Ligand SMILES: Nc1ncnc2c1ncn2[C@@H]1O[C@H](COP(=O)(O)OP(=O)(O)OP(=O)(O)O)[C@@H](O)[C@H]1O
């Protein structure tokens with residue numbers, strides 16, 4: 001099946017089987033993401049958001065259905081993909097510099113040129129002077145920025161963001177949202193974000209896919225209009241239309 | 257009083273900080289003095305009790321006689337070989353115990369199947385008092401160096417395996433997920449995450465194993481050896497020279513303390529940049 005989409009989920013179902021029985025995490029999920037798009041998966045806890053990201057990253061196999069990236073079936077991890085977790089998970093025994101080289105090391109891409117690029121990214125995040133510090137010497141927001149650099153250092157086209165701001169305080173989170181969007185737009189990256197924060201979803205995305213739980217299914221898809229998605233997330237929240245979208249998403253999430 | 261005051265408050269950055277430093281330093285001084293007083297009282301009381309025959313000097317000797325014997329033997333060159341033998345066996349025993357225990361832990365981390373298979377054996381071996389295996393070691397390795405080392409290893413290897421494997425298993429799966437998203441293979445998961453995360457645990461088993469190795473070596477020497485501080489204890493006991501027993505105990509206490517502090521120092525060096 002040829003398509004122009006960068007990512008496509010085709011009838012993806014995942015059932016976890018353990019001693020205790022089965023969990024139907026997601027059922028028959030189909031959607032696609034275009035090059036350069038920012039798509040958010042929004043839904044209550046346990047509706048299979050992280051499962052979908054893990055399938056896309058090739059970390060777990062779907063029970064049924066297929067995921068394609070550039071018309072190629074996902075069968076394992078891929079260098080196209082960068083994954084950002086809920087917490088920074090910086091390695092405490094490595095300096096910041098050594099932390100951002102982690103992905104390059106694992107992929108055997110530790111060339112001087114790539115290292116320079118990574119350090120340049122660190123500079124863009126305003127953290128170059130911390131390159132020889134240890135993670136424990138940095139604040140939560142700084143650490144998550146380092147995690148972003150680590151993810152971008154291997155130069156993936158697609159970024160998967162699994163609630164990357166949820167461990168941060170509100171102000172830091174707002175600043176980081178702007179930084180992430182700005183960075184991704186400049187570098188023309190495609191992103192899939194997972195969150196249960198409604199305003200974050202509206203402020204950051206081009207499109208929101210709302211999931212309902214037990215088992216996780218797509219409930220609705222909401223396109224965000226240009227007036228909201230063009231400005232950076234912080235400014236988006238000031239746009240008059242923002243409130244009505246908030247109401248709309250809220251209703252979708254809370255009424256069946 | 258001024259120089260003393262200055263010395264007690266050295267490094268102060270304010271009056272309050274100076275007061276704090278002074279208080280803490282006086283406190284440490286008091287602790288040190290108390291420790292010294294206890295030691296002096298103990299030795300003094302022992303000496304007096306022995307002199308006035310409150311305790312049987314033939315059985316419990318006295319500090320002065322112990323010291324005398326120690327110096328005499330040391331100058332006569334009768335102690336070196338014993339000290340060297342025991343210290344050497346202990347070092348080899350605790351290093352091998354730690355290394356082998358860690359290697360086994362790595363192997364069973366690698367193979368989930370093997371870890372399930374070996375689990376009950378580890379439990380039984382761990383519960384087993386290893387010194388009870390002494391006669392087997394003598395049969396297997398003959399009396400001497402090898403049997404003593406085997407004892408020292410036996411006593412530390414199983415617990416090392418259990419502790420280190422435990423820390424491998426407890427590594428936060430999110431760190432593993434992190435490197436997997438970069439496409440890490442099992443060997444990379446181990447070298448980039450699992451081993452460095454568990455490194456402090458491995459180092460901490462060193463400290464425990466020094467103590468265990470001393471037990472293994474002394475018991476081993478009780479059983480088989482013609483050499484070493486453990487042998488000296490048994491020998492002194494057999495010829496009813498209890499002073500010799502105390503001399504050995506004294507040397508063991510000093511050596512074990514020195515070794516413990518060395519290991520602690522090495523641990524500090526190795527874990528310098530950790531939090
Ligand atoms: N490895 C696993 N084994 C068994 N069940 C699992 C596994 N991973 C996830 N599940 C189950 O699948 C369901 C979906 O989990 P998932 O983590 O994808 O939800 P989520 O939407 O990301 O939730 P949250 O917002 O809390 O992160 C849950 O019921 C969870 O218990």
Ligand SMILES: [Mg+2]
Nearest residue numbers: 049050051162
């Ligand atoms: Mg999740």
